[in-house]
Amino acid sequence: MTFLLDEIALATARLAEAGVPSPRTDAEEIAAYVHGVRRSELHTVKDSDFDALFWEGVARRESREPLQHITGRAYFRYLSLEVGPGVFVPRPETEVVAGWAIDRLREMDVASPVVVDLGTGSGAIALSIAQEVALATVHAVEIDPDAYRWAKRNIIEHGQGRVHLHPEDLADALPELEGQVDLVISNPPYIPPGAVPRDPEVRDYDPRRALYGSGSDGLDEVRAVERTARRLLRPGGFVAVEHADQQGTPVYLIFSEENGWRDIRSRQDLTRRDRFVTARFGQE
Numbered sequence: 001m002t003f004l005l006d007e008i009a010l011a012t013a014r015l016a017e018a019g020v021p022s023p024r025t026d027a028e029e030i031a032a033y034v035h036g037v038r039r040s041e042l043h044t045v046k047d048s049d050f051d052a053l054f055w056e057g058v059a060r061r062e063s064r065e066p067l068q069h070i071t072g073r074a075y076f077r078y079l080s081l082e083v084g085p086g087v088f089v090p091r092p093e094t095e096v097v098a099g100w101a102i103d104r105l106r107e108m109d110v111a112s113p114v115v116v117d118l119g120t121g122s123g124a125i126a127l128s129i130a131q132e133v134a135l136a137t138v139h140a141v142e143i144d145p146d147a148y149r150w151a152k153r154n155i156i157e158h159g160q161g162r163v164h165l166h167p168e169d170l171a172d173a174l175p176e177l178e179g180q181v182d183l184v185i186s187n188p189p190y191i192p193p194g195a196v197p198r199d200p201e202v203r204d205y206d207p208r209r210a211l212y213g214s215g216s217d218g219l220d221e222v223r224a225v226e227r228t229a230r231r232l233l234r235p236g237g238f239v240a241v242e243h244a245d246q247q248g249t250p251v252y253l254i255f256s257e258e259n260g261w262r263d264i265r266s267r268q269d270l271t272r273r274d275r276f277v278t279a280r281f282g283q284e
């Protein structure tokens, strides 16, 4: 055990040197992964049989490959999802957006709410809603074939038969559900084309289609989400759309009263930065 602790300390120093933001946590996560235990169970590991595998994982993390690609898992709310190359790694800030939607769905006087997740990626939002809102039916839309395959795997594992995946463009998705949906949620691509993310984990590993929005401000997909939500929601239905912290005002302005929106609100993440806009459509 002392041996493993020494290895973790050495790996932590190497990861810190490479600029990895949470070097100790990541070294422990890699050790836990190669030994097939949880991080909190590392003290039960008695030997270091998986040395080569451990150092291979550390080297990959040193080159700033995302931890989640190395372990093949990402945690989102109460879920452990399969992720890897070709799919966006779900983020903590999106957990707050999903949480807002889950709270609204639980308050709603609707026995079996119908929900749409536009640009589902790994399926993180759609699957959390299905897990946390009993009887909800969720339609998850994803245009990218690689992301679609990851979503499908996660939906088979966690979807409880209540998450339906559609290989469609969010701009014209689900015509069969027009006017029938209780809540539309989306974390679409929104980074403006010229703004290159600083973190190598994002810049070099997240799929471009998941990151970069269309149009000079990167907000064409948010505009498409607004139009699709207007088409799909029943009167009184809710929308929630995530955006970058600098985009609070422009995204707020995309949802106008002239187009039937009310209760339009800019909302913040746990660090109090503008992160998502919510609104209700029409009168119940």
Ligand SMILES: C[S@@+](CC[C@H](N)C(=O)[O-])C[C@H]1O[C@@H](n2cnc3c(N)ncnc32)[C@H](O)[C@@H]1O
Pocket (backbone or CB within 6 Å): 088, 089, 090, 091, 094, 118, 119, 120, 121, 122, 123, 124, 125, 141, 142, 143, 144, 147, 168, 169, 170, 171, 186, 187, 188, 189, 209, 210, 211, 221
């Ligand atoms: C930022 S990622 C979010 C993934 C997931 N919802 C999450 O929060 O982790 C955006 C997702 O939207 C998908 N996407 C981009 N443009 C799309 C479009 N026009 N129609 C459907 N999906 C789209 C991307 O492939 C990607 O999976």
